[in-house]
Amino acid sequence: MSKKKNYSLFDDVCGFVDEAASLMDIHPGLLDQIKQCNSIYKFNFPLKNDDGTYQVIKGYRVQHSHHKLPVKGGIRYSTHVDEEEVKGLAALMTYKCALVNVPFGGAKGGVSIDPTKYTELQLERITRRYTAELIKKKSIGPALDVPAPDYGTGAREMAWIVDTFEAFNPELINAKGCVTGKPLSQHGIAGRTEATGQGVFFGIREAVSVEEDMAELGLTKGLKGKKVIVQGLGNVGYYSAKYLSEAGAKVVGVAEWNGGIWDEKGIDIDALKVYQMENKGFKGYPKGEFIGKSNDLLTYPCDILIPAALENQITSENADKIQAKIIGEAANGPVTQEAEKILVEKGIMVIPDMYLNAGGVTVSYFEWLKNLSRVSFGKLEKRYDMEKYRKLMGTIENATGEEFTDEEKDALIKGASERDLVLSGLEETMVTAYHDMNQKRKEKDIKSLRTAGFILALERIQTSYLDLGIFP
Template identity: 60%
Template sequence: MENYSFFDNVNKFVGQAAGYLELPQGLLDQIKQCNSVYQMNFPVKLDNGNYEVIEAYRVQHSHHRLPVKGGIRYSMAVNEDEVKALAALMSYKCALVDVPFGGAKGGVRIDTRKYSESELEKITRRYTTELIRKNFISPAQDVPAPDYGTGAREMAWIADTYSSMNTGELNALACVTGKPISLHGIRGRTEATGRGVFYGIRTAVDVTEDMESLGLTPGLEGKRIIIQGLGNVGYYSAKYLQEGGAIITGIAEYNGGIYDPNGLDVEEVYQLKQEKGSILDYKNAKNIQNSIELLEYDCDILVPAALENQITAENAPGVKAKIIGEAANGPVTTEAANILQEKGLRILPDFYLNAGGVTVSYFEWLKNLSHVAFGRMDKRYEELTNRSMVAAMEEITGHQLSDTQRSSLVRGAGEIDIVNSGLEETMMNAYYTIWEIMKTKETGSLRIASFISAMEKIATAYVARGIFP
């Protein structure tokens, strides 16, 4: 895999989807390529007084809509090819789920475990300063978010740095999403990607026609699932899938995995990881030292929620799952996808399945621009109206509801309720759209259908702007 290019791999899928569309070659070339690639190297003074030069990137893939949107990851695996590919996937992801952003991505090549909190703050603030200097961050141009190795803390540093350098800008806090609630973040953002994975898989397994063709019964209940990765996305995906009735039989981490055909308690495994830094030696589970082997264990659904390039032409023939839910970005290579498709597997593509994060980030951006939390204006009015209706029903029927029943019926929708409702609606609508394209165009692949849907929307936006006739 020495010559493997993540960005080229994404464009291979784009090329396959282009065969189902009648797009001018120039427009297709524009859709494929990154609009701007910014590599930077900047010095940071460490706690010991030494200086270190940090390598970092920000890539804006598509300007068909502005602002562009995409996370910032901190990882030693960061390079130009990876960031370009992730930025491209963001363009297609946003278009697919009708979030009005172009695609972007950022990366800082560091191992976060080797730096103190103060050093990470210096790196983050200096990175933000470099982005500001080149106009690669603003509420109207480029809005970053968390990704692998970053979280609400880093987004708070970014927002503060931007605000301090743009005094008087009314919408300054909308320059980045994934912020803490105390800094006008949004409830539900932390678990958004994992919850979106749950909604996507649940929607897919509810299609009776598809489940029968895979030899499975409709519904999530009793489905055996193996999760690769127990970070933010993997943990919340596993948590909600288990709560939805699925059985989590295996969990793979970079330093080992565990397997129990009778099922694992996701919360207990996660707490074990937090306490000991490893999920090994969990109760009656079998330890898997080489956790990549778990990808070939028997299960109904396999959810790679770690990094890209995990299922390749080498291990794809051994995959026994009926459905693969790509919670991570690019976990299945083009060659592996072709092998799995020939085997009759159903792949839920990454830029659909993990779109929950950018969807809720969009909600946060809207919240910051409107300067009011969702539900604040009408929650109490809804409760008053519902309480009046319940009272009228009780009077008409002569039946008194219990306190629990009454509380459930009269409750008005708060921010988290509205966010989750919007996310569920987005994931369900997007799935049925790509499923219909897959059937009508006979692509045989949800991934190609997803690219078709996204590319049509991007092309339409470019044409509407007069860039292409």
């Protein structure tokens, strides 16, 4: 799952933008502005080790677009982090937010380390110092720039970030909104952990619900019986596979960096995840066949392939060997521009990352709103709704002479929890965005959903600039 040398995700994203813009009427000066990064901040800071030695840590924060503020994007800890990667990921965030109509500009951050090689105390020092560097340059804040978790980071790191930010800004009442993906105890939001994987599920479910599109691929409508291969069983891959399995799809392959599992009978995702956590990999798993060279699984036969690991996984070198009918990009940039052309010519549907993994930023948006309003979703109306439904059921029972069972009452009277409302909002966002994108594809008479997604995103960004009167 390593990245190809000299590969530039940012150049790839700009290539997709140019392709979409060629099918639009857009001012060339505006297009240049949209494509470029508004600001690039790279810095170094020292880490003192327990033995008294020092190490220089390299950090980045790129704000790609200020057409809407705050900007939004995760922070990743990885040895692959460099300026080009962070620029590319920040650019993708701009178009992703515009596509799903979340009012943020795009940003991304990273620290060039392998987090597995550091103790928890060292990671805390790194995270707090990284945050302090962002504060110095006003590159973090609820109205300016709102980071989130990404590859190599999670709720723990976000808690350190918000604590550091609050220490520097004790008078700021909305300080909790400086970062999302926080633990619930730190004003995070219910449903955030599984949000990206849940969004992947909603997106793929909508794609296979369009009968005429499935007929073109030689597939039946719906998820039931569809064979799925997932690359990466981290947070996103696990929840994607879990929800697809629960909806009737059959996961037949799972690839990880240190090996994969292939089982045509179907894989129990929860059991495999437990085994992975206990054994640090899949080797020795009692069911299915262990595949040492896990990237080979990308080319195994299936209906839906979900790359949920790193970028640059399907390239011109292996695209012609892909047997899937649908590729759902759960990771950022797993299919290169050259590879996509090969896949589209083969008649394979590629559901683009800029849409499919937008569940994380969508629920992050809800968390940010919660932090600004300082009240949990559902807290004000839940009990009112429950009492209203209880009276309604009583009226129905009196009118019909029939009584509901206790189970029926519990199901119908229940008020919506924060998680219920978050997932409802996520579903609405993903459903609407998919059909908008697919409709744009058909309007333009093009094969690529990605190109259609970029057209839709560019139209919305263009409108933001035009409404400011900056460009004619």
